Amino acid sequence: MISFVTVSKTFKRARVLDNVSLDLAKGDRIALVGSNGAGKTTLIRCLLGEYTYDGKVLVDGLEPRTNRAQVLARMGFVPQIPPPLKMPVGELLGFAASVCRSDPQDMVRVIESLGLEYGRIRKLPFVKLSGGMKQKTLIGIALGRPSDILIMDEPAANLDPEARHVFFRLLADRRDDGIMLITSHRLDEVASLVNRVIEMDMGKVALDDRVADQVDMASRLLCRLTMNRADAAFARALGEWGFSGSGVEWSGWVNGPDRLRFLGMLSRYTGLVAGLELKEAEPCVA
Amino acid sequence: MRAFLRAARLDITESLRARWFMFYSMVFGGIVVLLFVFGLTESRILGFTGLSRLLVTYIQLCVAILPIFVLITTVRSVAGDREAGVFEYMLSLPVGLAAWYWGKMVGRFTVVFLPVFLAMGGAALWSEYSEIGVPWDLFMVYTALLVSLSWSFLGFGMLISSAARSPDVAQTGAFLLWLVLLLFLDLILLGIMVREQLPLEAIVAIALANPLQSFRTAAILLFDPQMVVLGPAAYVILDELGPRGYLAFALAWPLVLGTGAATWGYRLFRRGDLP
Numbered sequence: 001m002i003s004f005v006t007v008s009k010t011f012k013r014a015r016v017l018d019n020v021s022l023d024l025a026k027g028d029r030i031a032l033v034g035s036n037g038a039g040k041t042t043l044i045r046c047l048l049g050e051y052t053y054d055g056k057v058l059v060d061g062l063e064p065r066t067n068r069a070q071v072l073a074r075m076g077f078v079p080q081i082p083p084p085l086k087m088p089v090g091e092l093l094g095f096a097a098s099v100c101r102s103d104p105q106d107m108v109r110v111i112e113s114l115g116l117e118y119g120r121i122r123k124l125p126f127v128k129l130s131g132g133m134k135q136k137t138l139i140g141i142a143l144g145r146p147s148d149i150l151i152m153d154e155p156a157a158n159l160d161p162e163a164r165h166v167f168f169r170l171l172a173d174r175r176d177d178g179i180m181l182i183t184s185h186r187l188d189e190v191a192s193l194v195n196r197v198i199e200m201d202m203g204k205v206a207l208d209d210r211v212a213d214q215v216d217m218a219s220r221l222l223c224r225l226t227m228n229r230a231d232a233a234f235a236r237a238l239g240e241w242g243f244s245g246s247g248v249e250w251s252g253w254v255n256g257p258d259r260l261r262f263l264g265m266l267s268r269y270t271g272l273v274a275g276l277e278l279k280e281a282e283p284c285v286a
Numbered sequence: 287m288r289a290f291l292r293a294a295r296l297d298i299t300e301s302l303r304a305r306w307f308m309f310y311s312m313v314f315g316g317i318v319v320l321l322f323v324f325g326l327t328e329s330r331i332l333g334f335t336g337l338s339r340l341l342v343t344y345i346q347l348c349v350a351i352l353p354i355f356v357l358i359t360t361v362r363s364v365a366g367d368r369e370a371g372v373f374e375y376m377l378s379l380p381v382g383l384a385a386w387y388w389g390k391m392v393g394r395f396t397v398v399f400l401p402v403f404l405a406m407g408g409a410a411l412w413s414e415y416s417e418i419g420v421p422w423d424l425f426m427v428y429t430a431l432l433v434s435l436s437w438s439f440l441g442f443g444m445l446i447s448s449a450a451r452s453p454d455v456a457q458t459g460a461f462l463l464w465l466v467l468l469l470f471l472d473l474i475l476l477g478i479m480v481r482e483q484l485p486l487e488a489i490v491a492i493a494l495a496n497p498l499q500s501f502r503t504a505a506i507l508l509f510d511p512q513m514v515v516l517g518p519a520a521y522v523i524l525d526e527l528g529p530r531g532y533l534a535f536a537l538a539w540p541l542v543l544g545t546g547a548a549t550w551g552y553r554l555f556r557r558g559d560l561p
């Protein structure tokens with residue numbers, strides 16, 4: 001479906017992509033990981049037809065650069081840094097829906113499912129929204145239009161736990177529809193969402209591997225925690241995960257795809273944990 | 287076509303919200319109001335002559351102000367959006383590059399031309415309402431000249447904006463261009479060149495190529511076509527082409543120049559990296 005054939009990109013003298021060759025097939029959910037400057041964003045921009053490059057990028061045989069309208073009509077994109085657009089959210093949605101030939105109401109539905117009141121933000125300048133609101137709006141536009149290629153640059157970074165859960169559910173709904181390319185510089189952030197990991201380093205593909213595909217993206221785990229003693233820093237960390245409780249007893253929900261990230265957080269407080277129960281409580285809705 | 291219209295609309299609504307547009311409209315509206323207040327509708331020599339004097343003064347002021355306004359506001363459009371990171375997202379949507387670029391240009395043209403025209407049109411309507419004579423033929427010619435001038439500088443602006451990698455460079459380039467064209471107006475550098483007896487062909491070629499020069503000469507020739515007002519080079523060219531020929535040239539040349547510059551800018555925009 002998508003082929004990168006010996007793609008290289010050089011900025012002045014710096015070679016940012018170095019003969020990258022990849023084939024992405026339908027059903028691939030790819031974590032594109034790597035440190036800063038590894039070439040992830042450049043690779044995505046080549047795929048979006050935004051950069052010139054040596055080599056070939058083909059989407060079902062079409063070059064994105066020369067067949068922009070056809071190729072980009074199939075791609076939903078969520079950037080890592082939201083654009084500083086002064087236009088109201090309603091206008092952005094109207095523009096995106098019009099050029100994507102989709103119904104703006106579908107985008108509104110996704111935005112509202114992520115917990116954002118569209119009526120309240122419709123007339124606000126996009127740039128004035130908070131980081132999370134911007135992210136939800138851009139996810140709404142990307143998922144609310146017909147596209148079989150999803151490209152997301154750190155998409156869940158600014159989302160609260162509830163919105164992450166809805167977001168993972170939305171991704172679960174489309175998991176085998178096409179290709180999903182999620183970039184992150186931390187694998188634990190996206191590990192549960194994907195079935196393939198591509199690691200980039202210094203503009204080259206350092207690792208291209210399949211991963212076990214067993215996590216139900218729509219699942220939720222009920223977590224009960226008992227601690228040796230109350231700890232303010234741990235309480236703050238649990239509060240960020242939407243946990244409730246006080247003192248030594250805490251409980252809350254963890255999204256299935258977030259379990260690795262949650263356990264990672266927990267590992268920082270191992271000495272405080274006296275008891276831990278994680279129980280899958282919500283069946284898959286996909 | 288849909289993407290082109292949406293891109294044009296987007297640029298228009300973005301500009302209408304911007305502070306520069308408010309200031310820009312106030313400047314041109316203010317000029318007309320001031321000209322009315324200071325009684326320039328009347329000629330001191332011939333007595334009352336209707337709106338002609340106001341229009342010609344307004345158009346003379348436009349020569350100085352309009353190009354720099356158009357350049358400064360336009361050069362930020364491509365270079366500014368690129369630097370701000372707008373392109374990464376907006377150009378990931380299925381919009382053709384031609385639709386985006388030309389839509390932006392047409393949208394920008396609408397917002398730079400309308401206030402200038404509306405200020406002039408408002409003066410004409412007020413005069414009509416006050417039963418002061420309105421020289422409609424002059425009004426039409428001046429409108430066409432303003433279209434031509436705005437388009438040419440918009441084209442330059444789009445070219446500079448596409449070529450420059452940062453808004454600061456683009457702005458400096460725009461200012462330099464404006465300064466050079468202003469310096470090569472008949473009464474300034476061209477006057478010196480004539481005095482220094484440089485080849486006549488070179489002087490005439492420079493005068494012909496400068497859209498500011500052709501606009502200024504065409505604006506004056508219908509009103510006061512004397513050498514002392516026009517300047518020597520323009521006077522020679524006018525003598526060669528005749529008033530109609532010069533007017534046709536002054537309308538067509540800036541349009542050609544603006545379209546050529548914008549097309550060059552589009553090629554640069556299309557050929558390079560977008561974000």
